[in-house]
Amino acid sequence: MISVDNLSLKFGKRTLFDEVNVKFTPGNCYGVIGANGAGKSTFLKILSGEIDSTSGQISITPGQRMAVLKQNHFEFDEVEVLKTVIMGHKKLYAIMEEKDAIYMKADFSEEDGIRASELEGEFAEMDGWNAESDAAALLSGLGISEELHYEQMKNLAGNQKVRVLLAQALFGNPDILILDEPTNDLDAETIKWLEDFLVNFKNLVIVVSHDRHFLDEVATHIVDIDFAKIRIYSGNYTFWYESSQLAAKQRSDQNKKVEEKRKELQEFIMRFSANVAKSKQRPRERRCSKN
Ligand SMILES: Nc1ncnc2c1ncn2[C@@H]1O[C@H](COP(=O)(O)OP(=O)(O)OP(=O)(O)O)[C@@H](O)[C@H]1O
Ligand SMILES: [Mg+2]
Known part of the structure; x- marks a missing residue:
């Protein structure tokens, strides 16, 4: 779970967020x-700890692993595609690296043996033996064919890199998945694959998207950022859109009613004051007629 308490962010004089209080619960997919x-x-960057807020607090359930779709397309240029995906799970990747380094040693000591067996235990617990096949399956699902899996990232086209970075975020069943506009650069078939993936994903997802159809397919909640406030609504995009249209209509009907009442009252006052004016004239008229 992520709890956001009294979060505010100012860029110079501009207030981007003002006293935001929201909670994100596991099992839900929040469309921002x-x-x-x-x-x-910016909100996603605060949640992932990439930038600090001006005030307030973000609390994440201890021990939960957060995966974020990387925005820098060049960060892994010197790394192989399959490895880039596995690097999404930092702990698993670190274990693999340490394990491999020990096995590469020419002078393999007893201590190395003990450490290696510890690492093997952790590796197996994290389902490490399936890491490569899981990463390959994600890549293939996202349209990166097998002959590219051992290429370096720098040899891939821009839209292929985006898919690898997406596979990296999805890899290893993270507890919290943070995606900023993941459907950019994807074709319709891959968007459909991602929709199915997210619908079947059991953990917490927070995803920014301008794609209404995508949000309708995946979102269980809508997070609306407007005028420095953040509000969460249950339901998908269409449900949010229709209920917010209805609320706006009700407000406008209410305003119309208020306006009608105001006019009625104004007319009444004008009529009333005209009558007062007339009645004030009468004695004078009578006085005139007396003379
Ligand atoms: N480091 C920064 N310093 C000052 N202003 C910033 C900084 N980062 C973002 N902003 C400003 O904060 C505002 C929000 O930016 P942000 O990128 O979060 O918007 P967004 O909702 O993601 O927009 P879009 O739909 O275009 O992606 C923008 O006006 C942006 O110019
Ligand atoms: Mg943005």
Whole structure:
């Protein structure tokens, strides 16, 4: 779970977030919406710890692993594609690296043997033996064919890199998955694959998207960022859209009613004051007629 308490963020004089209090619960998929520049990407960066808020607090259930779709397409240029995906699970990757380094040693000591067996235990517990096949399956699902799996990232086209980075975020069943506009650069078939993946994903997802159809397929909740406030609504995008339209209509009907009442009252006052004016004239008229 992620709990956001009294979060505020100021960029210079501009307040991007003002006293935000929201909670994200496991099992839900939160679709983040809001106008361009509303602060969607910035909010995700605060959640993932990439930037600090001006005040307030983000609490994450201890021990939960968060995976974030990387925005820097060049970060893994010198790394093989399959390895890039596995690097999404930092702990598992570190174990693999340490294990391999020990086995590469020419002078393999008793201590090395003990450490290696510890690492093997942890590796097996994390389902490490399936890591490569899981990573390959994700890549293939995202349209990266097998002959590219051992290429270096720098040899891939821009839209292929995006898919590898997406596979990296999805890899290893993270407890919390944070995705900023993941459908950019994906074709319809791959978007459908991602939708199915997220629908079947059991943990917490927070995803920014401008794609209404995608949000309708995956989101269980809508997170609306508007005028420095963040509000969470149950339901998918269409449900949020229709209920917010209805609420806006009710507000406008209410305003119309208030406006009608105001006019009625104004007319009444005008009529009333005209009558007062007339009645004030009468004695004078009578006085005139007396003379
Ligand atoms: N480091 C920064 N310093 C100052 N202003 C910033 C900084 N980062 C972002 N902003 C501003 O904060 C606002 C929110 O930016 P952000 O990228 O979070 O918006 P967004 O909702 O993701 O927009 P889009 O839909 O275009 O992706 C923008 O006006 C942006 O210019
Ligand atoms: Mg953005």
